[in-house]
Amino acid sequence: MKGFLSFLILWILKKEKMSGAEIAKELEKRKGHKPSPGTLYPALKDLREQGFISCDKDKVYTLTKSGEKELESACKTFHEIFYDAHEMHKCCKK
Amino acid sequence: MKGFLSFLILWILKKEKMSGAEIAKELEKRKGHKPSPGTLYPALKDLREQGFISCDKDKVYTLTKSGEKELESACKTFHEIFYDAHEMHKCCKK
DNA sequence: CCTTATCTATCGGTTATCCGATACTTGGAA
DNA sequence: TTCCAAGTATCGGATAACCGATAGATAAGG
Incomplete structure (x- = not known):
């Protein structure tokens, strides 16, 4: 797997299968901006x-399985690296 | 800020101030391997x-403040992107 | 049909990220 | 003082990650 983008795509598809455009929208929700087609489709191709x-x-x-x-x-x-992510949440809230 | 490495370094230093070698050890705990000096010190330099x-x-x-x-x-x-990280934890446990 | 809009996909190039090799500095032991 | 080990730091290069521009595919409406 390449990087966090690929990770996120798998994560999103685990919840629901969807088209490229829908994946782009979901990524926009999270990251604040749509990935460029030149970012998204090569990532999908790799994963495929x-x-x-x-x-x-x-x-x-x-x-897939x-x-x-x-x-x-x-x-x-991810969890080994960010095992204390819940503390981060507190950090950014104050 | 550059990437996740810089983010992690800030996060680690928030908990406790430490030397470069100690930061390297802490990163090893999380990621499984020490970053190379050629990775760590340029990142520290940037942050400085x-x-x-x-x-x-x-x-x-x-x-610093x-x-x-x-x-x-x-x-x-981070939390906007990975707001459902707690579900990931469940995912990797089964 | 033909046009238009949307989605899908590719390509080349740019920047970010990271590593290995190398060298300098420092403190302590011999 | 001299030597050595550990920590600190830099450099050049390799690779990953990403974007903008572009183009093909598809479906709906005129």
């Missing part, structure tokens, strides 16, 4: 080539 | 030049 997501004829992307495993692993790593 | 951290004569790095503000802002951004 690695077998983590699949794409049906209607261009709707779905998390392999993708779920990858996501679980990535979540674990 | 931006006024987010200061370095006393004993080479101990401390978060400005750094605290920056960290708060970064925590906010």
Whole structure:
């Protein structure tokens, strides 16, 4: 997996399968701006080539079994690094 | 601020001021491997030049007032992107 | 049909990120 | 004082991550 963008895409697709445009909107909600097509589609292509997501004829992307495993692993790593993320929340609230 | 490395450094220094070597150890705990000196020290230099951290004569790095503000802002951004990080934890546990 | 708008996708180039190799500095032991 | 180890720091280069511009595909409306 490439970086946080790929991680986020897997995470979003775990919740619901969706099209590229819908993924872009979801990313906009989180990051505040839409990723450029030149960012999003290469990332989707990579994930597809690695077998983590699949794409049906209607261009709707779905998390595969392999993708779920990858996501679980990535979540674990994420949590090891940011195990105290809940404290960060407090930090930014005051 | 550059990326997640700088973010992590500020976060670590918020909890406790420490030397470069100690920061490296703390990063190792989280990420599983020590950052190379060529990664850590340029990041520290950047943060220093931006006024987010200061370095006393004993080479101990401390978060500045400005750094605290920056960290708060970064925590906010982080939480907007990963607002559902607690669900990730569940995901990686099963 | 033909046009238009939206979505999908690719390409080249730019910048960010990071590492290994190297060198300087410092403090303590011999 | 001399030597050595550990910490600090810099440099050049490799790779990852990302964007803007561009173009093809598809579907709806005139």
